[in-house]
Amino acid sequence: MDLDVGNALAAVAEPGVPRDALERLDDRVAAAHERIERGVANGEFGYASLNLPETADTAAVETAADRIGDVDHVILVGIGGSALGAATLADALAGPDAAELHVLDNVDPAAVERTLDRIDLASAAVNVVSQSGTTAETLANFLVVRDAMADAGVDWTDRTVVTTGDAGNLRDLADAHDLPSVSVPDGVPGRFSVLSTVGLLPAALLGVDTDGLLAGASAAREKLGPSLFDSPAYAYGALAYALDVRGASMDVMMPYAEGLETFAEWFAQLWAESLGKDGLGQTPVRALGATDQHSQLQLYRAGPHDKLVTFVGVDDRPDVPIPSADLEGLDYLSGASLGGLLDAELDATEASLAAAGVPNLRVQLDAVDAESVGELLFSMEAACVLAGELYGVETFDQPAVEWGKEAARGLLRGDRTLDEGDSLEVE
Structure with a gap:
């Protein structure tokens, strides 16, 4: 997995992150990495999730x-x-x-x-x-x-x-x-459990290569280190945080592969439930390329600059040639393929947003296969944990969700007097 951050820098985007600010942020990433590694080594609640490539x-x-x-x-x-x-x-x-x-x-x-x-x-x-x-x-x-x-x-x-x-x-x-x-497994919140028995069992029933998934996750784990410049996962978390505090309060996750559309839903829960605390956190938005170029892109390019758009591209995919149309005005499709058209749509949309000064990041996968998906999922989990450290929030709890659950149970029991200050267990 590669991450291109060029279109999120202040030289291109507004809001954007100045290079000197990125250097200063790297010192905070080093401190956050030390805290994360300590939590991982001790198997602390939540941090234990980052052990799953080895402990699943x-x-x-x-x-x-x-x-x-x-x-x-x-x-x-x-x-x-x-x-x-x-x-x-x-x-x-x-x-x-x-x-x-x-x-x-x-x-x-x-x-x-x-x-x-x-x-x-x-x-x-x-x-x-x-x-x-x-x-x-x-x-x-x-x-x-x-x-x-x-x-x-x-x-x-x-x-x-x-x-x-x-x-x-x-x-x-x-x-x-x-x-x-x-x-x-103990110490693993639900939204971080995809690489545990929770996600792996149904995957195994469907014949998914679970060993490949964990191998990809392990590869991402090995890239974590004290500098965002050496870790795509940490770079993503740090840039998302830095753009949020500069005004990009939404993160649009936009994969250009229909097989990854549900990944955008998964990311939305991860990001919202982990970071949305104490008046902080980006609002995740789900989109799909190229479909949502025709339903959302107008806002992203010409609306308020309060969004980070994250593209997910794929290098190697099955392809389908586009037949000759013999129709005037469609000669540009001659010799093209559906995969080539989709890649062109991604490149054009990325360039369009950059030209308008809209911050965007590009995650590039080798393929939509077990290893790449495992690396992507683990990387986003690690990015989220790092962002939580930078925000200074309790990344692994979800008190608002638990309050809602208990309130629903109370209504079913006929209890309409639940006070929001009641103590609630975190599931």
């Missing part, structure tokens, strides 16, 4: 996946970080002959019913994911899926694999029915 329990993943066997459908029941990582891996890496992933990450009854109605449940596996084992949306959807399987004459205990903590309702259920299960 791949043996447990393989054992659980083998007990389920081959399936045509995988129903993933989870929410937030318990679902987005797996969906990102599936959309980027699952092959054409892989089982189809269906994610139940919301409790919209129409959507849940529509999804279940179109699946042959006899050929489906269910992976229910909740670290606490008490997540209301997840357990509600799982109960609905379990009931649908019973109605279809399917023994749900033969088709269900559980991902949860060492205690809680789901752990009790798995033990009571001898269900295959894997444990959520």
Whole structure:
């Protein structure tokens, strides 16, 4: 993974980061790296996420996946970080002959019913994911899926694999029915769990190269060091932070590969839930190139300069030649390909924003393959951790989210007096 920062510097963009400011920021990056490495070495909560390339329990993943066997459908029941990582891996890496992933990450009854109605449940596996084992949306959807399987004459205990903590309702259920299960690793918040059992188990059920994922993540881990000039991950986190404090309060994540569209959703949770605290943090925005050139680019180029646009390009991809049209005005497409057109769209959009002084960064991947995706995901996690150190926020908690969860439970219990000052556990 390479990172081009030229269009985020003050010589090009407004707001932009002056080169001398980047040098000063590098001293803060060195101090932040020292703190991060200490947290990683001690396995502290959150920081332990950056150990996953080496500590992920791949043996447990393989054992659980083998007990389920081959399936045509995988129903993933989870929410937030318990679902987005797996969906990102599936959309980027699952092959054409892989089982189809269906994610139940919301409790919209129409959507849940529509999804279940179109699946042959006899050929489906269910992976229910909740670290606490008490997540209301997840357990509600799982109960609905379990009931649908019973109605279809399917023994749900033969088709269900559980991902949860060492205690809680789901752990009790798995033990009571001898269900295959894997444990959520200690010290890893959900939004940082894609490279753990949480993301790797559904990926394994879909035939994704999990070893390649972790190899790519390890490669990114080896690039972390005390200078942003030597680490693409730290450079991204530092530049995003520096642009935010100069007025670029939004970060538009815009991959130019449809397989990475869900990655932009994953990034949005990572960035928002980790950094949005104490009146600080960039607002992440999801976009897709080239589609959103026709729906959002007008604002990015000609609107207020309050955005950083992050492009994700790909070097090597399958391609499709564009047939001759024999139509006037389309001669420029002669001999071109869809991949070449997409690359040209990215280059042109990048140049367009630079010409307008809009700060942008370019992440370039070798390919959309397991190693590159593993490197990308780990790099963004490390970038987020570094940015949290620079902001001075508690990167790994999410008190606003936990308050909302408890408020929802209170409403279901008939309690409408929940005070925001109540003490809430962090899941």
